[in-house]
Structures are given as structure tokens and as C-alpha cells.
Amino acid sequence: MSTRQIRVAIIGSGPSAFYAAGHLLLQSEPEVWVDMYEHLPTPFGLVRYGVAPDHQKIKNVTRVFSKTAQHPRFRFFGNVTYGKEMTLADLKRFYHAIVFATGASVDRKMGIPGEDLPRSYAATEFVAWYNGHPDYAHLSFDLEQERIAVVGVGNVAVDVSRILLKDPDELAKTDIADYALEALRKSKVREVYLLGRRGPAQAKFTYPEIRELTSLPNIDVIVPPEEAELDPLSRKQLEENPDKDVEAKVELIQQLAQKSPEGKPRRLVLRFLVSPTELLGNEGRGVQTVKLVHNELYATDAGTLRPRPTDRYEDLPATEVYRAIGYRGVPLPDVPFHERWGVILNADGRVLDPKTNQPLYGLYCTGWIKRGAQGVIGTNKPDAVATSEHLIEDARAGRLPLPETTDPTVIEQFVRERQPNVVSWEDWLILDRLEVERGKAQGRPRVKFTSVEEMLEAIRREKMAAG
Amino acid sequence: MTVRNVLSTKGFGVVTVHPDTSVLDAVRTLAEHNIGAVVVVDEREHVVGIFTERDLVRQCAARGAEALQLPVREAMTPDPVTALPQDDLRIIAHLMVERHFRHIPVVEDDHLIGILSIRDVLQAQRDQYLGELDTLQRRLMERFEWRRRDS
Numbered sequence: 001m002s003t004r005q006i007r008v009a010i011i012g013s014g015p016s017a018f019y020a021a022g023h024l025l026l027q028s029e030p031e032v033w034v035d036m037y038e039h040l041p042t043p044f045g046l047v048r049y050g051v052a053p054d055h056q057k058i059k060n061v062t063r064v065f066s067k068t069a070q071h072p073r074f075r076f077f078g079n080v081t082y083g084k085e086m087t088l089a090d091l092k093r094f095y096h097a098i099v100f101a102t103g104a105s106v107d108r109k110m111g112i113p114g115e116d117l118p119r120s121y122a123a124t125e126f127v128a129w130y131n132g133h134p135d136y137a138h139l140s141f142d143l144e145q146e147r148i149a150v151v152g153v154g155n156v157a158v159d160v161s162r163i164l165l166k167d168p169d170e171l172a173k174t175d176i177a178d179y180a181l182e183a184l185r186k187s188k189v190r191e192v193y194l195l196g197r198r199g200p201a202q203a204k205f206t207y208p209e210i211r212e213l214t215s216l217p218n219i220d221v222i223v224p225p226e227e228a229e230l231d232p233l234s235r236k237q238l239e240e241n242p243d244k245d246v247e248a249k250v251e252l253i254q255q256l257a258q259k260s261p262e263g264k265p266r267r268l269v270l271r272f273l274v275s276p277t278e279l280l281g282n283e284g285r286g287v288q289t290v291k292l293v294h295n296e297l298y299a300t301d302a303g304t305l306r307p308r309p310t311d312r313y314e315d316l317p318a319t320e321v322y323r324a325i326g327y328r329g330v331p332l333p334d335v336p337f338h339e340r341w342g343v344i345l346n347a348d349g350r351v352l353d354p355k356t357n358q359p360l361y362g363l364y365c366t367g368w369i370k371r372g373a374q375g376v377i378g379t380n381k382p383d384a385v386a387t388s389e390h391l392i393e394d395a396r397a398g399r400l401p402l403p404e405t406t407d408p409t410v411i412e413q414f415v416r417e418r419q420p421n422v423v424s425w426e427d428w429l430i431l432d433r434l435e436v437e438r439g440k441a442q443g444r445p446r447v448k449f450t451s452v453e454e455m456l457e458a459i460r461r462e463k464m465a466a467g
Numbered sequence: 468m469t470v471r472n473v474l475s476t477k478g479f480g481v482v483t484v485h486p487d488t489s490v491l492d493a494v495r496t497l498a499e500h501n502i503g504a505v506v507v508v509d510e511r512e513h514v515v516g517i518f519t520e521r522d523l524v525r526q527c528a529a530r531g532a533e534a535l536q537l538p539v540r541e542a543m544t545p546d547p548v549t550a551l552p553q554d555d556l557r558i559i560a561h562l563m564v565e566r567h568f569r570h571i572p573v574v575e576d577d578h579l580i581g582i583l584s585i586r587d588v589l590q591a592q593r594d595q596y597l598g599e600l601d602t603l604q605r606r607l608m609e610r611f612e613w614r615r616r617d618s
Contacts (some may be wrong), residue, residue: 059502060609061602241561302562302571306552340580341475352478374472379598386594 005031005418007406009016011082011332013038015377016367017101018065019384025071027388032397033073035095037086040454041079041135041423042431043069045103048378049133050161053174054166056356056445069425075408077415078423079452083333083416094411096400098221098360099352100344101384104329108342110151114279115323118286123152123160123324129161130184132177132450142286143187143319149290151276152324153196154204158213160322161192167218175439175446177401191267193318197275197295197307199227199235200253207248214252219268220261222363227272228257231307233297250414273297274314275307279321290316299313327373335363346370346451350389350394361399364391427459434458469572470559471552473591474581481572481582483508486515490526492610493518493539504570506579507543514572514579516543521569549574550583560588584612 008024008432010017013036013116024032044062069076078140080086082102091098105120109115115217116338119142148164150157163171166184176184196203203210214221230238230250238246253270261267274292281288292314295307328342336345337353344350344365359446365382366387405411423431431449438447449455483506484493497520498503507516518539526534526542533544548566550559550573564587565570573581 057606057609061605062607142561173540241557300551300554301548302550302554306551336473338479341471345478346476347478348476354479355480355482369470371475374468375595375598376602378600378602379595381601382594382597400495423605440545 008097009032009095010036010099012101013043016380018380022068023388035075038078039081072449076425080419083182090333093404100365101367102369104327104373108326119320123322127436130180134452137450146190147318148320149318150322156211157324158205193269196272207245212220220264221268223257223270225257228254244414287377330371363400470554490537490542491535506572516545517547518543556562585598
């Protein structure tokens with residue numbers, strides 16, 4: 001391989017990984033060869049395991065990624081874990097550059113007493129569970145409780161509330177995990193409280209997300225009128241920074257506050273300006289009560305409206321809690337990490353040496369592990385392009401370290417020695433086809449395999465059958 | 468998007484000078500790091516001012532070359548508005564445009580943790596809008612294709 005060609009390893013296979021691959025494969029000076037490593041046998045990260053099963057259209061973005069994967073200079077090594085089967089030292093032997101695109105899917109904790117009681121859950125784990133993520137399929141969630149509190153008002157909080165409340169017959173038309181569907185069919189939930197610490201104008205969910213909740217036939221959406229009101233600070237800010245989405249959202253919330261419930265079987269209660277301060281209960285009986293403090297808003301120096309606790313408290317008799325208040329990345333072996341931000345230490349995608357704050361040429365990051373959990377799927381595209389451009393710039397400037405060998409066969413052999421059950425892109429296409437076929441019989445987009453063994457076995461069987 | 472998301476991609480550390488530093492040395496710091504502003508902090512790392520290219524121009528216009536010998540405390544903009552990591556980037560953008568700030572120090576628990584330039588804000592907002600546009604356009608095109616298929 002001449003210096004006109006470089007070989008790049010991408011760790012992770014979610015949106016930022018594929019956007020980076022797509023941009024790198026477009027380059028001609030130098031020409032880039034991409035090997036993508038994924039811990040699971042299946043690609044697409046949070047598109048497959050984060051996006052809600054009843055939002056299939058959002059998952060269509062995988063068509064763009066699959067096109068990238070067809071590129072002759074692209075290879076996929078699934079079921080290979082960074083730091084385990086492939087270490088940084090291993091990768092450096094074979095690649096001019098390594099791009100970390102491992103995301104940020106671990107939830108932030110509330111930091112309040114009682115947080116670790118039984119039936120206090122991380123929303124991200126619930127999401128991974130109902131989406132059939134093999135690492136989370138073994139979890140179980142108590143769906144025997146009638147009243148549940150979901151802490152947070154972002155899209156994960158909204159997804160979790162909707163999945164908890166939606167008619168299981170509707171969910172049965174999606175690719176939700178079968179075990180989750182079965183559990184949700186037996187669910188006793190009657191009421192979900194969605195708790196926002198700021199007011200309606202600051203809620204992170206979008207207008208379409210909240211509109212969708214109000215259009216579910218079996219749910220009354222309720223808002224306490226006093227919490228739907230806009231305070232003078234929010235009103236002033238909305239006047240200074242008009243925003244169609246916020247205006248529509250606030251208007252809808254205020255309409256809901258005026259409506260009386262229609263006696264539907266399930267209720268969603270939107271609460272604003274409240275924060276949990278403690279989960280009351282005990283190890284034996286789990287969460288019994290959520291202690292809330294009422295907040296008021298104040299403007300920071302710069303003008304952002306922040307919540308501040310008042311002396312008004314309230315006991316919410318919810319016996320199950322899902323926290324969805326933010327996410328952080330997980331540190332990767334041998335990669336400098338910025339603890340404060342929960343991201344890889346980086347300067348616009350170039351990984352930095354923690355001692356000198358200077359780039360470690362050859363190491364890059366993109367997506368949520370670079371900037372934190374933020375934005376829609378498409379936001380990762382400009383992010384990945386920026387990182388890829390730095391990589392290319394460093395390649396052109398001769399700053400990338402030279403690997404021992406870039407022989408694709410040698411690399412593949414090495415990977416297979418470390419992980420005999422490596423899953424190629426062709427293997428994934430087999431799984432994909434089988435899942436879709438299984439779905440067709442039931443009128444569903446697909447029925448997912450939810451364990452790694454099951455996936456490997458299915459691939460083996462198909463290959464045997466094909467001779 | 469918050470200030471935190473932008474600072475996350477800017478490494479760590481921020482260039483600072485002490486209030487007793489001479490303007491000349493502060494200018495050399497600006498040149499050395501190729502930046503347009505430096506935060507002035509006291510012994511306890513508290514932000515007491517910001518010294519920018521604009522301050523230099525103003526001081527030189529008023530006092531000529533003598534300005535270079537002044538301590539930075541006399542040439543800086545004292546008590547600048549600061550941002551928090553949780554601050555919404557839209558609000559920061561609005562503030563910087565309305566009040567003509569090109570730089571804003573970021574503090575957490577009263578300690579300086581970073582600085583945002585108007586360029587950082589512009590780039591972050593551009594990327595955010597480009598990303599949202601990409602997602603919206605793709606979904607519009609898909610909808611169009613479905614309609615065509617359905618009809």
C-alpha cells in the first residue's frame with residue numbers, strides 16, 4: 001500500500017461511524033480503505049437499538065449506511081470487541097488511523113437518595129431491552145405497577161412513556177422484542193408521570209413527539225393548569241428568540257391543561273417545574289414514593305433559564321421510576337478520556353494527549369463520544385465530516401504513523417484468530433434477510449434475533465444450507 | 468445544544484493571564500496561541516476580566532505605544548459576562564450577537580473551565596442546522612417516494 005492509500009479502522013457502527021466511513025471512502029488523495037469493527041454481530045448502533053420500534057421510518061436511514069457498506073474498499077468485522085479481541089496496540093499494527101465512534105449511551109444518574117432501590121431503572125436500559133439488544137435482553141422490568149414516574153422530558157423519556165402506555169396490539173405490528181411485547185401485554189400500568197424540571201417552553205421533546213402522544217386512542221394526556229402557564233422570563237425569551245416548535249408545543253400543552261380527561265384506560269400526566277429529591281421505599285418493597293420539589297426559573301448571566309428549588313415539596317405515589325436525564329460515554333481502554341464531559345479528550349475529533357493537550361496523530365473520534373449526546377441522527381454527518389477532514393489533512397501532511405502491514409488478508413486472519421465468530425457484512429445481510437422474513441409472516445417489519453448465539457447459529461445454518 | 472457540547476470538542480485548559488501581566492506580554496500570549504482573547508484570572512482562578520484584540524486597539528488608540536507597558540488589569544474589560552456549561556447555545560449566540568461579544572468565558576462552580584469564541588458558536592450552529600436539514604430533506608424525499616409508489 002503506497003502513501004497514496006491509507007487504511008482506517010472505525011470502532012462502532014452507528015450513524016457517526018457510517019457517516020465517517022462514507023466521507024472517507026469519497027477521498028482520492030489519499031485513497032482510503034475502511035474496516036469497521038462492531039462489538040455486536042449487527043450494525044447501526046442506536047438506530048437499531050435506540051430508535052423506538054414504532055418509529056420505523058426513522059430507521060430508514062440505514063439504507064444510506066448499507067449503500068456505504070457495499071463500497072469495495074469497505075469491510076465489516078462484527079462481533080469483535082475493541083479492547084478485548086482487538087486492542088489499540090493490535091489496531092496500530094494494521095491501520096494508519098483509528099476512528100472511535102462508540103457513542104454515549106450510558107445514562108447519567110440523578111444523584112439522589114433511594115436511586116438504587118428496586119424498580120428505579122435507567123431508561124436507556126429499558127430502551128435497549130425492548131429493542132432486543134443482546135446485552136440487555138436478560139434484564140427484567142417490573143410492569144406490575146400502576147403508577148410510574150419517568151424523569152426527564154427529552155425524546156428518550158417520551159419514547160419510554162409511549163411504549164409503557166401504548167396499546168400492545170399496536171406495538172405488535174413493530175419490531176419490538178417478543179419478550180418485551182409479552183411483558184407489556186401483562187402490564188398493569190395505568191398512569192405515567194413525565195417529570196420536567198423546567199417549564200413547558202424548555203421541554204426538550206419536540207412538537208411532533210408530544211403531538212403523537214396526544215393522538216394515541218387509549219390515553220388521556222393531562223397537564224396541571226398551573227404548570228402549563230408560562231412565567232414572565234420564558235415569555236420574554238420566546239419573544240426574543242421566536243421558535244415555531246416551542247410555540248406550538250406550549251400552545252398544545254396549554255390546550256391539554258384546559259381539557260378534562262375523557263376517562264380513557266390510561267393516563268399520561270405531564271408535570272413541569274418539579275425535580276425528584278428522593279425515592280422513598282426500602283430494599284424489600286422497592287420504590288414506594290417519589291419525593292418532588294417544586295422549582296422556579298431564574299436566568300443565568302448569559303440568559304439561559306435554569307430551575308431552582310423552592311420550599312414546596314410533594315409526595316408522588318409512583319412505585320416505579322425510569323430516569324432519562326442525560327447520557328455519557330464510556331471510557332475506552334487506552335484512549336484519553338475527559339471525565340468532566342464524558343467524552344474522549346479531543347480537539348474537533350483529533351484525540352489529544354492528556355499531558356500536552358496536543359493531537360495524538362492517528363487517533364480520532366466522532367459522534368456522541370466526541371461532543372456528547374446531542375442532536376438528531378443527521379447531526380452526526382457534519383460532525384463525522386469534520387473529523388474525517390482532519391484525518392485526511394493529517395494523512396496529506398505525513399503526520400500519520402505507519403503501520404507494520406496493511407495487507408487485508410493478514411488483518412482478516414489476525415481478527416479471525418482473535419474472534420473465530422467474526423460476522424462479515426454478507427453474514428449480516430443473511431441475518432437481515434432472515435429477520436425480515438420472520439417479520440413478514442406476522443405483518444411486522446422484522447423479528448429481531450436477540451442473542452448473539454442465536455445470531456451466529458442462524459448464520460451458520462444458512463451458510464450450511466447454501467453449501 | 469449546550470455550551471457543554473461545544474467545549475467537549477475543544478480539549479482541556481484555557482489560556483489565561485494574571486491581572487499584573489503587562490499588556491505586551493498578554494499580546495505575546497495572544498500571538499503565541501493564535502487567539503483573539505485571553506481570560507484574566509486572579510490567584511483563585513476566578514475570572515476578573517477578559518483582554519481582547521479590541522481592548523488592545525482601544526488602549527493603543529488612546530495612549531499610543533505606552534499602552535503596552537500597562538498592567539492588563541487597566542486595559543482589560545472587567546467582569547465579563549460568563550457562560551455555564553448548561554447554557555443553551557442559541558441563547559449564547561443571541562447574547563454574543565446582541566452585545567457584540569466575540570468571546571465568552573465559561574465557568575463552572577466559579578472556576579474558569581473554557582472559552583467560546585463567536586467562531587466556535589457559528590461552527591456548532593452551522594453543523595447543527597446542516598444535520599437537521601439533512602434529516603428533514605431525507606424524510607421529505609422518502610415521503611415523496613412513498614406517495615409516488617402509492618399512487
